[in-house]
Amino acid sequence: MASIAGKKSGLVWAVHISVLVLVVLWLLPTAGLFISSFRTADQIATSGWWSSLFPQEQNLVLRAAAPSAQKQEGSLYVLSGNILADNKASAEMNISAWGTSSRAIGQYAPGDTADLGESGRVTLQANGDYRIESNAEFTGSRPPRLFVTATVPPKFTLDNYRHVLLSGSTTDSMANAFFNTLTVTIPATVIPILIAAFAAYALAWMEFPGRALLIAAVVALLVVPLQLALIPLLRLHLAIGIGKGYLGVWLAHTGFGLPLAIYLLRNYMVGLPRDIIECAKVDGATDFQIFTRIILPLSFPALASFAIFQFLWTWNDLLVAKVFLIDATGETTVMTNQIVELLGTRGGNWEILATAAFVSMAVPLAVFFAMQRYLVRGLLAGSVKGG
Template identity: 65%
Template sequence: MDNIAGKKPALLWAVHISVVALVLLWVVPTFGLLVSSFRTGDQIVSSGWWQALTTQETQQAAVRIAGTEAEKDGAFVIEGNLFPAKGVEISHWGTSSREPEAFAPGETAPLNDGMTLTVQADGAFVLTSPVTTKDMRLPRVFSTASSPPEFTTRNYTNVISSPLAGQSIGQAFINTLTVSIPATIIPILVAAFAAYALAWMEFPGRALLVAFVVGLLVVPLQLALIPLLQFHNWIGIGKGYLGIWMAHTGFGLPLAIYLLRNYMVGLPRDIIENAKVDGATDFQIFVKIILPLSFPALASFAIFQFLWTWNDLLVALVFLGTGNDQQVLTGNLVNLMGSRGGDWEILSASAFVSIAVPLVVFFSMQRFLVRGLLAGSVK
């Protein structure tokens, strides 16, 4: 009774739950990264992205009293606001890091040299001193305050076109596109011709070549980095775009040929034989019949190759370089994490910019992915 036609497998619900869990594990962090990329650095540090739409009460960064001194009733007074543009509401404040919540809003704190400081709930303060404060080091104010949700596009402006060296990823973005697009197109062009020859053209040693291509799939690329770089330097294409295009082409060809050859073998033989009977050459058959029918396989490999070259760091460091005018996005993000590890808003915006293009490529071509991967697996 367990194998009755139409009866759902016992583990169907487990499969569905697993798929939903995998989707959530991928989507939720991506959405959180997107939300964080539009938040300010203070809010990222003080609360999680899921609290982005709620008012948060957090410990604010210490603010040193500053302002224009004025003489009133024989005393020297400085007035101002700790948070002129944030609209925060202070619940407690203090002048020492050991007692950051010593006073309530509106209370007056006695300071050294007869000075007093009063801080209101909206951040307005009044510092009063019996003597001038021009040559004095004014106190810092520590506060606990509730701040409303705040979103900004300044993070993206900074990471794309900031004039600060090491912070902008605009040039790195262009460099990555310059590497990824040719490094995706060239292997497809070469592999498509090779796959057609291995699938439909009769010549001695064809089976041996197929076995050789399959064997190359398991060869780690790290083994070829140094010899290949030495060869590139010997022929004069090392440390440049041409060198990295050729490197990515060589590393991507085994998978491309294997994938496309499996797909082309499964195409109807009658179509090709009829074309040959009508007098079509192999090149005409390849261009007018094989390529249009092989688009799912071409698209599936394009996804893999583009994602690999876009996210690559090792090959780019070896064959391109580490200069600001040569650096790719992955290398730029590594530098940001090292030099600006506390600027989470910069890191989150940079990270989302780096994954935006792969997301667009994947979702625009993902319908071809399964069709291309499963081609040739069943008859």
């Protein structure tokens, strides 16, 4: 019955459900990071991103007006105003409880008057209006504090992105790291593709002594651990005068990416129709003309596939950048290293970390979806091969 036309077997449904579960598992953290990047520090500290669309109760520490704003009414000295406006908080907040100590935030209800002993008394309303009375003049430079529990409406802000992208702070800004990462990633993606395309064509369609050994060497290099080659390669760079810098990291990424690129492109080019190449040779085309006018257009799916993976791998790389780039001054710091620095210096500022992490994800996501369209087009263009 499972083979009847129009019906799907249980295995097909299991595959679909598994794919759906995997998509959801990958999508949820990304959505959470995206939403958190638009939330304030207080919202992140008190509630999860899944509740960001609903009003939340938060415990806030708010300060009244400074002692310089006091007014004398008879024998009393009075501080009054709206504590939400004084702290630039949302006027839509609704105070449900308050207190004069962090140990007893919910001691008083809105409208109650708290006795401060010799210091006086304070009254706080639900809308934030307060009145602090004292028999003695308020002194000092710091205004009195009130601890409140307020219902905060949903709020999203672009301040996190302004701070991360436009701030002049070298410790928090991702703008410089963003351009440094582009400087590393674009050449480290283009260079291995150019070299691998020529090498793959030679290994696929050109006859020369030792070709089989070269193919075997390429396959063998696929299993060389990246960590094993880092220090010897760095010592080689220092010995020949390259040192640490963009050139060194470009060459490192090129060397680590070439074996896989050559292997993938060579296997794809071998599967191209031999008749097309033979006809081109009969018509007098050179190997370079065949490569540029026939092989490269037909190999676009493989080229796009490797470009996507090389770009993503290079963009998200931290280890190679740590070894081959000098980042002590911050002038060549890439985004992955900048996020590590933020974890150390701003570990409590989750809104900054979430924004920085999503900024680092935005470009790979955009590149993947943009290249995916061209990849599908290339697959369709190369799927029909002439005889």
